[in-house]
Structures are given as structure tokens and as C-alpha cells.
Amino acid sequence: MLLQYFVLALVGVFSAYFFISRSEIGGLYTQLRQKEYILAPGVVDFTPASPQSVSDQYVDDAAMSFLSLLGNINAINIDGNYERLSKFMGAELKIRFDAEVAEWRETVKLENISEILKITDKEIISDDNGYYRLVAVANRERYVNNEFLGTSDEIIEMILQLVPPQKGKEWFLQINSLTRSESSSFRGRETKGKSSREKRSSNE
Helix, strand or coil, rough: CHEEEHHHHHHHHHHHHHHHHHHHHHHHHHHHHCCEEEECCCCCCCCECCCCCCCCHHHHHHHHHHHHHHHHCCCHHHHHHHHHHHCECCCCHHHHHHHHHHHHHHHHHHHHEEEEEEEEEEEEEEEECCEEEEEEEEEEEEEEECEEEEEEEEEEEEEEEEECCCCCCCCCCCEEEEEEEEEEHHHHHHHHHHHHHHHHHCHH
């Protein structure tokens, strides 16, 4: 009887040790699968998808890709460009963007409009939480039936957020907000904001 009890106790100890070990290994596998990676286009090596490890060049390349899709359009590529761009948008922005550009897309195709966007300056400001604010100064050329109509300067602002990798996505940055405005109105807004800040400072 003592031998049986000893064997049973020994089996119990080994069983407990086995289940504990399997649980620890399972936890390690779970943590390994949760680790996020980024595979930049044309790059074989993986880069961890955390704000500290994503290079400024990666964010800059993604921003330039978004700007190109937004601004370099014609009657042939506008649907493809805007649909591809909207895939990188947050759900709320995507719905609003699709609704706002629906009429413009038809106008471009009906009147054979072409636009070329040239970025003359840009600034990307990041924080430690994976958010990036892009302010780009651009010059837009417009053509109708290959006839040059002129140029205009504009400011494009985007708020980008680093998101976990998803299959089929070229860039792992999500566009949370997007605005386009004439450079004159942007300068006016900046001046107004500066005046308000100065006024508050003087009141304090």
C-alpha cells in the first residue's frame, strides 16, 4: 500500500510539473505571436512595429505615397487611387472621404481633368504613442483635356497612426484625419491661432 501511495504521489508530481511546463510554453508562444512586425516594401528584414523602432524614413515614404495617391489624379486613375488611399483610413474618415469625393470623381472623368501635385515642403511631427502629424506644402497643376489651366498652392494636413500589420497592406500607418486648404487660408488660420495665444498670454 505504501508503494502504491508513493507511486501515485510521484505520478501526481510529474503530472503537475508537465502541465505547468506546457502552460508556460503556451504562454511564451502566445507572447511570440502577439509581437508586431512591419515589412517595408522591397525590404526582406522585419522591423518591430513600435513607435521607437519605426524609422523616420519609413513614415516619410508612407506619407509621400499617400500624398501621391491623393493629388496625382486623372480620369483613368482617380477611382483606383482614391479607393487605395481610403483603405489606409480609419472607418469614420473613410466614410466621410468617400462621400465628399464622389461628385469630384465623376467631374474628373466627365471633363477629363488631370492634376499633378508637387510637394515643395513638409514637416512630420511624432509623439511617443505612434501618432504622426504631417503638414505638407504643395503646388497643384490642373489640366482639362490636356490644356493647362494654371497652378495653386495648398496645404495638406494628415494625422497618421501606427497600427498593427495587416495582410495586403503596403503601409502600417492609418490616416485618422485629412484636410486640404489653400495656403492663404492656412496662413490666416495659423495667424489667428497665434493671435489668440498671444491674447491669452497678455490676459494672464
